[in-house]
Amino acid sequence: MPELPEIETIRHALLKHLPGKRIDKILVRDARLRWPVDENKLNQLLVGNEVTTIDRRSKYLLVRLQKESTLILHLGMSGQLLYITESRPFEKHDHVIFYLDDATELRFRDPRRFGMVDAIAPGGEADYPRLAKLGAEPLDESLQAKALYERAKKLTRPIKNLLMDANFIVGVGNIYANESLFYAGIRPDKPAGDIAAKQWPVLLDCIQNVLTEAIKKGGTTLNDFVNSNGEGGYFQLELAVYGRVEEPCLKCGATIQRIVQTGRSTFFCPTCQR
DNA sequence: CGGGCGGCCTGGAGGC
DNA sequence: TGCCTCCAGGCCGCCC
Numbered sequence: 392m393p394e395l396p397e398i399e400t401i402r403h404a405l406l407k408h409l410p411g412k413r414i415d416k417i418l419v420r421d422a423r424l425r426w427p428v429d430e431n432k433l434n435q436l437l438v439g440n441e442v443t444t445i446d447r448r449s450k451y452l453l454v455r456l457q458k459e460s461t462l463i464l465h466l467g468m469s470g471q472l473l474y475i476t477e478s479r480p481f482e483k484h485d486h487v488i489f490y491l492d493d494a495t496e497l498r499f500r501d502p503r504r505f506g507m508v509d510a511i512a513p514g515g516e517a518d519y520p521r522l523a524k525l526g527a528e529p530l531d532e533s534l535q536a537k538a539l540y541e542r543a544k545k546l547t548r549p550i551k552n553l554l555m556d557a558n559f560i561v562g563v564g565n566i567y568a569n570e571s572l573f574y575a576g577i578r579p580d581k582p583a584g585d586i587a588a589k590q591w592p593v594l595l596d597c598i599q600n601v602l603t604e605a606i607k608k609g610g611t612t613l614n615d616f617v618n619s620n621g622e623g624g625y626f627q628l629e630l631a632v633y634g635r636v637e638e639p640c641l642k643c644g645a646t647i648q649r650i651v652q653t654g655r656s657t658f659f660c661p662t663c664q665r
Numbered sequence: 666c667g668g669g670c671g672g673c674c675t676g677g678a679g680g681c
Numbered sequence: 682t683g684c685c686t687c688c689a690g691g692c693c694g695c696c697c
Contacts, residue, residue: 394691425673425692450691468690469675484675503674505691521692548668557692565690653669655690671695680686 393466395450395529395562396605401472402447405497408474409442409454413492414462421486425467425507428487436460436510437489449525449561459513462489465521467505473498526559529598536591543583543591549652550586551579554598563598566633567605569658571598573632578664579657580650604629632658 393401414437422428440456447453452472454462464472475496481488482500487508489497499508511519527534539560543553553559554568563571572579574597577586586594608629631641635658636649645662 423674465691467674467692501674502676503690505674546667552668555691654671656688667697669696672693673691676689678686678688681684 393450393470394564394567395447396567396602396608398447398450398452398466398562399606400609401466402445402452405452405454405472405474406445408495409491409497410444411441412495413441414438414456414489415492416490418488418490419486420481420488421484421504424486424501424504425465426509428508429510433462433487433508433510436512437462448522448528449557450564451522453511453516461511461516463507463509463511463519463521464499465507467501467503467507469503470499470501470506473500524558525561526557527561529560529562529595529602534595536595537588539595540586540588540591543586544588546583548583549580550577550583551657552653553583555655560598562602565655566630567598567601569633570601570631573659573664574601576664578661579652579659581665632660634658 417430417433417438419428419430419433422430437456437460440458440460443455443457445452445454450465452464452466454464456462464470466472473496475498484502484504485498485500486504487499489499491497499506507521516522527539542559543550546553551568551572554563554571555565569579571594575590575594577590577594632647635647638647639645640647640660640663643660643662645660647658648661650657650659
């Protein structure tokens with residue numbers, strides 16, 4: 392369940408290995424991902440080009456190549472990117488393999504196949520459908536809490552649902568939405584429009600702190616997340632509310648509650664969060 | 666337009 | 682031991 396900190400961790404790991412390497416060949420072992428993998432498009436746009444750098448937008452990894460083509464990856468729920476330096480047999484869910492010019496490989500592994508592998512032609516990013524409607528980057532220093540307040544002030548849906556909506560703010564999934572709202576002292580089921588203008592800077596600050604701390608710890612490892620070195624993160628040791636139903640609140644000792652919001656588990660402290 | 670929800674997908678856990 | 686059901690959840694598409 393990679394969210395922004397996990398993707399950022401993977402991006403940093405890949406930056407140590409990929410830049411300067413040329414993609415020599417691409418093997419699509421199973422094209423049935425979230426959208427069918429277009430093998431011809433990958434070959435045309437990516438093969439023969441060197442990686443220049445790697446960016447992130449929302450939970451997408453953007454591997455930049457020469458000639459301004461881009462490899463775009465999404466890890467969905469269970470995706471992993473493995474950087475492989477010595478010959479290793481394929482595993483069942485190794486779906487796409489990028490062979491590099493120094494005999495190393497990048498493998499896209501994804502048991503649940505919610506992930507995505509695609510290529511973007513030069514100049515095509517602005518119109519790329521998955522990127523076009525994305526909301527604010529939470530760690531963007533120019534992001535103003537006031538702008539979020541203005542967008543949210545007439546909305547009736549619960550604040551937690553809004554935080555998980557990538558059209559509003561990106562990179563915040565179930566874990567970090569729960570955690571951020573705990574630190575901000577806001578009930579997850581509070582209507583987004585009921586959050587006062589003066590509360591938004593507090594909330595944004597909590598979101599940024601939670602994400603930044605998680606990045607420092609290498610992300611959260613629950614079921615599936617492993618970074619490109621095959622190592623999990625450590626942020627799960629510091630989760631204040633996520634997954635802690637019936638356990639005592641770390642601030643006040645009250646019992647953490649679990650509710651379901653639009654099919655997703657929500658955890659909160661009924662005393663600290665109002 | 667806002668907002669809820671079903672479906673995609675597999676592995677692991679729990680019940681019997 | 683094995684079969685069944687449920688759950689995890691990012692994101693799209695459909696619906697009201």
